[in-house]
Amino acid sequence: MPRAPIKSMQNIIDQSVNTIRAAAERKVPLHICGGGSKEFYGNHIIGQNIDMLDITAYSGIVVYEPAELVITARTGTRLADLEAELHEHRQMLAFEPPHFGAAATLGGCIATGLSGPRRASAGAVRDSVLGVRMLDGKGDDLRFGGQVMKNVAGYDISRLMTGSMGTLGLLLEISLKVLPLPPVELTLSLQMKEADAIEKMNLWAGKPLPISATCFYNGALTLRLSGAEAAVRAAHTKLGGEEMAEGAAFWQSVREQTHIFFQPDKSLWRLSIKSTTPPLSLPGQQLVEWGGALRWLISNADVDAETVRAVTGAASGHATLFRAGEPSAARFHPLAPEMMNIHRRLKEQFDPMGILNPGRMYPGL
Amino acid sequence: MHPLDLVTDLRTFLPLEAVLYESEDLKAYECDGLSAYRQMPMIVVLPRTEDEVIRILRICYTSKTPVVARGAGTGLSGGALPHATGILLSLAKLKQILEIDPVARTARVQPGVRNLAISEAAAPYGLYYAPDPSSQIACSIGGNVAENSGGVHCLKYGLTVHNILKLRVITMAGENLEIGSASLDSPGYDLLALMTGSEGMLGIVTEIIVKLTPSAEKAQVVMAAFDDICKAGNAVANVIGAGIIPAGMEMMDKIATRAVEEYVHAGYNLEAAAILLCESDGTVEEVADEIRRIDEIMKKSGAIEIKTSRDETERLRFWAGRKAAFPAAGRISPDYYCMDGTIPRKSLAHVLSGIERLSTEYGLRCMNVFHAGDGNLHPLILYDANQPGELEKTEEFGAKILGMCIEAGGTITGEHGVGIEKINQMCLQFSNGELKIFHAVKAVFDPEGLLNPGKAVPTLRRCAEHGAMHVHRGEEKFPELPRF
Ligand SMILES: Cc1cc2nc3c(=O)[nH]c(=O)nc-3n(C[C@H](O)[C@H](O)[C@H](O)COP(=O)(O)OP(=O)(O)OC[C@H]3O[C@@H](n4cnc5c(N)ncnc54)[C@H](O)[C@@H]3O)c2cc1C
Ligand SMILES: Cc1cc2nc3c(=O)[nH]c(=O)nc-3n(C[C@H](O)[C@H](O)[C@H](O)COP(=O)(O)OP(=O)(O)OC[C@H]3O[C@@H](n4cnc5c(N)ncnc54)[C@H](O)[C@@H]3O)c2cc1C
Numbered sequence: 001m002p003r004a005p006i007k008s009m010q011n012i013i014d015q016s017v018n019t020i021r022a023a024a025e026r027k028v029p030l031h032i033c034g035g036g037s038k039e040f041y042g043n044h045i046i047g048q049n050i051d052m053l054d055i056t057a058y059s060g061i062v063v064y065e066p067a068e069l070v071i072t073a074r075t076g077t078r079l080a081d082l083e084a085e086l087h088e089h090r091q092m093l094a095f096e097p098p099h100f101g102a103a104a105t106l107g108g109c110i111a112t113g114l115s116g117p118r119r120a121s122a123g124a125v126r127d128s129v130l131g132v133r134m135l136d137g138k139g140d141d142l143r144f145g146g147q148v149m150k151n152v153a154g155y156d157i158s159r160l161m162t163g164s165m166g167t168l169g170l171l172l173e174i175s176l177k178v179l180p181l182p183p184v185e186l187t188l189s190l191q192m193k194e195a196d197a198i199e200k201m202n203l204w205a206g207k208p209l210p211i212s213a214t215c216f217y218n219g220a221l222t223l224r225l226s227g228a229e230a231a232v233r234a235a236h237t238k239l240g241g242e243e244m245a246e247g248a249a250f251w252q253s254v255r256e257q258t259h260i261f262f263q264p265d266k267s268l269w270r271l272s273i274k275s276t277t278p279p280l281s282l283p284g285q286q287l288v289e290w291g292g293a294l295r296w297l298i299s300n301a302d303v304d305a306e307t308v309r310a311v312t313g314a315a316s317g318h319a320t321l322f323r324a325g326e327p328s329a330a331r332f333h334p335l336a337p338e339m340m341n342i343h344r345r346l347k348e349q350f351d352p353m354g355i356l357n358p359g360r361m362y363p364g365l
Numbered sequence: 366m367h368p369l370d371l372v373t374d375l376r377t378f379l380p381l382e383a384v385l386y387e388s389e390d391l392k393a394y395e396c397d398g399l400s401a402y403r404q405m406p407m408i409v410v411l412p413r414t415e416d417e418v419i420r421i422l423r424i425c426y427t428s429k430t431p432v433v434a435r436g437a438g439t440g441l442s443g444g445a446l447p448h449a450t451g452i453l454l455s456l457a458k459l460k461q462i463l464e465i466d467p468v469a470r471t472a473r474v475q476p477g478v479r480n481l482a483i484s485e486a487a488a489p490y491g492l493y494y495a496p497d498p499s500s501q502i503a504c505s506i507g508g509n510v511a512e513n514s515g516g517v518h519c520l521k522y523g524l525t526v527h528n529i530l531k532l533r534v535i536t537m538a539g540e541n542l543e544i545g546s547a548s549l550d551s552p553g554y555d556l557l558a559l560m561t562g563s564e565g566m567l568g569i570v571t572e573i574i575v576k577l578t579p580s581a582e583k584a585q586v587v588m589a590a591f592d593d594i595c596k597a598g599n600a601v602a603n604v605i606g607a608g609i610i611p612a613g614m615e616m617m618d619k620i621a622t623r624a625v626e627e628y629v630h631a632g633y634n635l636e637a638a639a640i641l642l643c644e645s646d647g648t649v650e651e652v653a654d655e656i657r658r659i660d661e662i663m664k665k666s667g668a669i670e671i672k673t674s675r676d677e678t679e680r681l682r683f684w685a686g687r688k689a690a691f692p693a694a695g696r697i698s699p700d701y702y703c704m705d706g707t708i709p710r711k712s713l714a715h716v717l718s719g720i721e722r723l724s725t726e727y728g729l730r731c732m733n734v735f736h737a738g739d740g741n742l743h744p745l746i747l748y749d750a751n752q753p754g755e756l757e758k759t760e761e762f763g764a765k766i767l768g769m770c771i772e773a774g775g776t777i778t779g780e781h782g783v784g785i786e787k788i789n790q791m792c793l794q795f796s797n798g799e800l801k802i803f804h805a806v807k808a809v810f811d812p813e814g815l816l817n818p819g820k821a822v823p824t825l826r827r828c829a830e831h832g833a834m835h836v837h838r839g840e841e842k843f844p845e846l847p848r849f
Contacts, residue, residue, distance in 0.1 A: 065709070065711065066606065067602040067605050067606045067710070067711070068709050068710055068711065068740075069605060070709075090608055113550075113555075119549065120549065123523070123527060124549065124550060126555055126558060127523065127526075127527050136802070140798045141798075142796070142798055142799050142802060143796075143799065144799065144802075146707075146774070146775065146776050147709060147774055148707040148708065148709060148739070148740050148774075148775050148776055148779070149520065149707070149738075149739035149740060149741070150515055150519070150524065150707050150736070150739050150740070150741045150776075150779035150780055151707060151776040151778070151779060152512065152513045152562045152776075152778050152779065152780060152781075152782055152783075153776050153777050153778050153783055153787070153791060153794055153795075154783070154791070154794075154795060154799070154803050154821075154822065155559055155562070155563055155567075155803055155806050156513075156526070156558045156559055156561065156562055156563075157559075157802065157806075159526070159555050159558030159559070160554055160555055160556075160558060160559050162555055162558075163550075163554070163555055164554050164555075168554070179610065180605075180608035180609070180610065181608070183608065202468050202469065202470075203468070205470060205579075206467065206468070206470050206490070206491065206492060206579050207491070207579050208579045208580065208581050208582045208647060208648055209579075209648075210647075210648070210651070227647070227651055228650065228651045228654040228655065229654075230650035230651070230653070230654050231647065231648045231650045231651035231654070233650075234648060234649075234650045235648070272548045272549060272550050272551075273548050274469060274546075274547040274548050275469055275548075275549075276466070276468050276469045290549060293548055293549045294549070315548075316546050316547035316548055317546060317547075317548040318546070318548070318551060318552045320552070332552050332553070333552040334552075335552060335553050336543065338540055338541075338542060339542065339543075339544075339553060339556075342542070342556065342809060342810070343553055343554055345809040346554060346806070346809050349802070349805035349806065349808070349809060350802070350805075361553070362553070
């Protein structure tokens with residue numbers, strides 16, 4: 001990847017500091033812009049005369065040493081470029097983030113905290129985050145965590161920033177743990193009912209099997225095996241099932257929501273629940289991922305938010321209105337009052353003037 | 366509030382033996398695993414239920430009494446060091462495993478449960494709790510959460526933060542927070558990560574849901590000896606460069622190897638400048654494949670001797686040496702001081718040679734054990750506390766090692782925490798702006814500053830006073846040290 005001169009990168013930071021300070025002074029909300037690929041996700045920013053704070057020019061890899069298993073990159077870096085660079089060294093982002101478009105940036109990936117099919121076996125975005133450099137709502141340039149695997153000095157602000165939707169700070173640089181690409185991947189398909197699939201996925205997750213992704217849809221359980229050739233073959237023999245020829249394309253379609261299940265014109269709910277929960281009875285169609293812990297719901301008839309939230313809540317989980325034609329319901333699951341209190345107080349500390357993506361996550365944050 | 370009034374209040378709902386205030390009873394609690402720091406608490410309380418924890422905290426909150434939590438007291442940074450006018454809150458009696466869900470692969474436990482006890486309880490289901498600190502027979506899961514503890518297998522299986530799903534936390538004001546859930550993520554900010562490693566500064570953990578991992582079918586370890594520490598360091602990089610994430614990857618230098626060999630007879634090569642232990646686990650097929658590749662890489666990297674464990678007994682014997690490093694240090698020296706810096710692995714040779722120079726300069730021996738896979742270095746400085754001035758010299762030596770770790774782009778603590786021990790080094794690693802954020806986070810959870818006061822995050826004033834040593838991120842790096 002071409003590397004921009006350090007000086008112009010510092011200029012971008014200086015400008016962002018000025019933008020934030022000016023906005024704080026005038027109490028003008030700022031909309032932090034990555035690539036806009038996940039613009040559909042979350043709530044609208046609340047306020048008048050919203051200013052844009054575009055971070056896409058702050059891009060490029062800062063340090064990447066494959067033998068250290070760590071990459072540090074600027075948040076405007078396109079996710080596709082970052083993954084291409086890792087690929088060249090036969091490494092990957094373990095959490096397999098969805099891009100939802102070519103413009104997706106690292107900043108948007110970390111700020112939304114969304115992980116893909118490998119999540120149940122290799123961890124979420126936050127599990128790979130090692131360190132951040134950020135500007136808080138006062139424009140202070142701060143670094144937390146670091147570029148090493150283990151670091152317990154100070155509170156874990158890096159992971160706190162992950163998934164905070166840009167409401168606590170402008171992310172500038174991120175250090176991530178990376179993993180080697182598995183030598184072999186193989187996709188299997190088994191015909192069964194949803195209840196059996198959920199049972200099987202949980203059972204197999206408790207065995208030492210190299211399963212790296214699972215998906216149930218329309219009577220078929222699809223499994224991905226990853227690892228050494230011999231291990232993958234042995235697991236195939238144990239599990240049975242048909243080998244799927246276009247396995248990689250299948251997982252790509254689940255990850256990027258181009259799979260036939262995801263109909264862009266309908267409301268899409270993301271239900272994150274305890275993996276052993278039996279099939280949820282809700283109107284509409286469902287697709288199951290993450291060993292049963294993630295259920296996607298497409299609803300024809302507008303299923304009401306309260307019902308969805310009650311059903312997921314009862315399954316020790318939460319529901320997010322992931323995509324919606326009309327932003328009718330609040331997108332994110334409501335927080336318990338004492339938790340909301342903690343969130344508000346954290347927001348006040350990181351962004352005292354309330355100018356960073358206000359309302360993007362919850363009103364008042 | 367007068368101590369005796371406090372005792373009276375506490376005894377309205379706690380039995381006599383759960384409230385200690387006589388000095389002979391308090392003595393056992395005056396230090397944690399870092400015994401160089403000692404302080405008697407005013408009162409020790411031993412609640413048996415969460416409800417008792419809440420009532421204790423409410424009393425302390427109203428009377429503005431400082432509270433220090435304590436698990437098993439194995440911490441190595443003075444995190445559980447008592448407060449002179451405070452209460453030491455021992456969670457040791459909350460030691461029930463409340464539920465094991467073998468299908469969902471989770472365990473719900475109380476904070477006083479020992480780390481190893483969880484794995485023992487999960488074993489009948491073919492599951493275990495992955496993070497395995499060397500202290501796992503003694504340390505509590507609550508302490509693990511508070512320190513974000515790791516173990517020899519954490520490169521592959523993660524630290525505490527990667528292996529817990531949910532916490533119940535009681536704030537200083539006595540409020541109950543449910544953080545995380547039995548599902549894989551939760552709405553809102555990642556408070557689960559924020560609580561993990563917060564060193565008893567933000568709240569008292571009263572219940573934990575941990576993830577359980579399926580036990581591997583097989584594990585095998587390769588022990589490789591090198592005549593040069595750089596070669597050993599390169600071997601580590603070569604293994605990872607080949608796309609292998611070993612289940613464990615540990616290094617020991619010559620002094621460490623000799624000390625443990627004499628003690629446990631693990632079969633280590635005494636001529637080696639460094640020993641590497643590299644473990645593979647997984648399915649039988651996976652392990653066979655990986656061990657073959659590791660063996661090849663060790664050869665190519667110039668190992669002078671390679672042994673592969675042939676059975677479980679031999680595997681455990683190879684590990685016994687590494688696991689006995691601390692007691693072995695205790696055998697060859699009256700006292701030892703364990704450091705915990707983390708560095709990018711490529712700086713290993715540089716940092717080790719720096720440590721060697723400092724060792725000569727201070728006239729103190731130092732043995733190095735190293736979680737080589739993830740760059741976490743544990744230099745053990747050997748000293749004699751009975752020799753006047755030797756502890757001070759040791760601390761100075763240690764501080765310089767941590768300075769080198771920061772300079773190398775690493776951190777002052779990989780897994781043992783800041784506690785009271787590394788409070789000054791925090792001024793080196795973080796700017797005032799960053800420290801202010803830490804104080805702000807503390808204030809969100811504990812505005813009165815009553816939980817574990819004076820630990821983990823230094824005041825800005827302290828850093829200013831510590832100014833002589835205050836260098837930040839290479840602006841003015843240890844000018845007194847030779848460049849190497
Ligand atoms: C008048 C107008 C016209 C527009 N026209 C178009 C258009 O034609 N096409 C189009 O795609 N979009 C368009 N947009 C949307 C706009 O481009 C997006 O809002 C912008 O690209 C921001 O994308 P995002 O923040 O959602 O980025 P994503 O990368 O999708 O980011 C997702 C989330 O992460 C946050 N985030 C991203 N980077 C960081 C960071 N470094 N630090 C902290 N938080 C971060 C974002 O604030 C957001 O909450 C338009 C907007 C306006 C107001
Ligand atoms: C021989 C030896 C080997 C070790 N090896 C390792 C190792 O390999 N890896 C590693 O990471 N560490 C290791 N340690 C350090 C230590 O065992 C860990 O830090 C451990 O997690 C501490 O647990 P504990 O129950 O003893 O906690 P304590 O020492 O009692 O307390 C530690 C901190 O946690 C807080 N705390 C305790 N319980 C709670 C609670 N319920 N709620 C809130 N705060 C609480 C205390 O206030 C204190 O700040 C080792 C220690 C020894 C002595």
